[in-house]
Amino acid sequence: QSALTQPPSASGSPGQxxxxxxxxxxxxxxxxxxxxxxxxHPGKAPQVMIYEVSKxxxxxxxxxxxxxxxxxASLTVSxxxxxxxxxxxxxxxxGSNNLVFGGGTKLTVx
Amino acid sequence: xxxxxxxxxxxVEPSETxxxxxxxxxxxxxxxSYYWAxxxxxxxxxxxxxxxxxxxxxxxxxxSLKSRVTISVDTSKNHFSLKLSSVTAADTxxxxxxxxxxSRFDPWGQGTLVTVSS
Numbered sequence: 551q552s553a554l555t556q557p558p559s560a561s562g563s564p565g566q567x568x569x570x571x572x573x574x575x576x577x578x579x580x581x582x583x584x585x586x587x588x589x590x591h592p593g594k595a596p597q598v599m600i601y602e603v604s605k606x607x608x609x610x611x612x613x614x615x616x617x618x619x620x621x622x623a624s625l626t627v628s629x630x631x632x633x634x635x636x637x638x639x640x641x642x643x644x645g646s647n648n649l650v651f652g653g654g655t656k657l658t659v660x
Numbered sequence: 661x662x663x664x665x666x667x668x669x670x671x672v673e674p675s676e677t678x679x680x681x682x683x684x685x686x687x688x689x690x691x692x693s694y695y696w697a698x699x700x701x702x703x704x705x706x707x708x709x710x711x712x713x714x715x716x717x718x719x720x721x722x723x724s725l726k727s728r729v730t731i732s733v734d735t736s737k738n739h740f741s742l743k744l745s746s747v748t749a750a751d752t753x754x755x756x757x758x759x760x761x762x763s764r765f766d767p768w769g770q771g772t773l774v775t776v777s778s
Contacts, residue, residue, distance in 0.1 A: 551723060553706070584763035588707075595756060595771050596707065601764035639707050643763045647720035649697075651707040 551644050554579065554652035561658040562630045570655045572623040572640030578650055580621035584643035587616055587625045590654075591636045599638075600625060627657070635659040662687040664757050664769035672751075672776050678744040682757030682769060689738045690715045695760035698731060698742045700753040701771075708753075712760050713740055747776045 555573040562568035572579065572587075579585055585603045588596035598607055600616035603623060613628045623642070627634055640652040668680035682696070689696060698710040711721040713731045721729050725744070733740040744751060752775050758765035 582763075586764040588765070595768040596765070597768070598764050598766045601762065601766075607766065641707075641709070641763075641765075647712070648722065649709040649712075649760075649763065651699075651709060654706040 551578070551648055551650050554640055554642060554650055556638075556640060556652040556655045558653070559656045559658065561660055562627075563660045564630050564632065566630050567626060567628045568630060568657065569624050569626045570638055570640075570657070572625070572642075572652045574621050574623075574642055574644075574650070576621060578642040578644040579618065579623050581645065582643045583618070585616065585618060585623040586641045587614075587623075588639045588641070589634075589636045590639065596639060630659050632659050662759065662767060664759065664767065666755060666757050666769045666772040668772065668774070670773060670775060672747055672774060673778050674748055674776055675746055678742070678747050678751060678755075678774055678776070680742045680755055680757075680772065680774070681739050682741070683737075683739045684759075685738070688735075689733065689740065690735050693761070695720075696733070696740045697758050697760045697765060699756045699758060699765065699768075700751075701756070702750075702753040710742065710744075710755075749776050752776045 587600040590596040604616040644650045695712045697712040730743040754771040756771045758768040
């Protein structure tokens with residue numbers, strides 16, 4: 551299984567919206583509605599922000615939203631805030647009880 | 661509140677076996693709703709799923725690591741363990757344990773850095 555493809559970096563100004571993509575294949579992202587997104591601040595463990603493509607765990611601000619079209623999933627952060635600056639990783643179920651991560655995207659709040 | 665804590669040696673010599681334990685507190689590892697997982701992150705790089713285990717011992721491993729990985733569970737101690745054999749410098753990473761809830765990892769342990777070096 552190959553890692554999912556994410557852009558290395560993304561950026562936006564406070565208050566703006568930014569979208570991060572996560573591209574896989576029909577054997578992972580496109581084949582299942584089991585895409586998750588994780589936020590990781592430097593030196594910290596990742597934290598789930600979105601699961602099952604578009605569901606938000608309790609406590610995650612509704613500024614974070616997820617979607618999917620074909621083999622590409624997306625995470626949108628609206629109303630950017632300084633604390634949103636972090637690394638973001640997508641993951642997907644890949645069949646046969648396997649899971650795969652994306653390479654990660656560094657989000658910079660300008 | 662469920663918490664996970666990784667423990668084990670921070671330094672392993674090349675060709676040896678890396679061994680880590682994840683202790684679960686605030687909940688039972690025998691809860692039938694969840695799997696338990698290991699994930700690693702080389703310094704400055706991305707996340708890699710290593711494998712997952714169910715409380716009855718059913719395991720699933722990343723195909724790229726399958727030949728070197730063993731994950732086990734001890735329900736009496738409420739912990740699960742990782743063994744990675746024949747390690748090289750490429751196995752140097754922060755190793756995380758996490759609960760696998762459906763297809764999402766939540767929560768995660770704080771992580772432990774394991775360096776492979778002589």
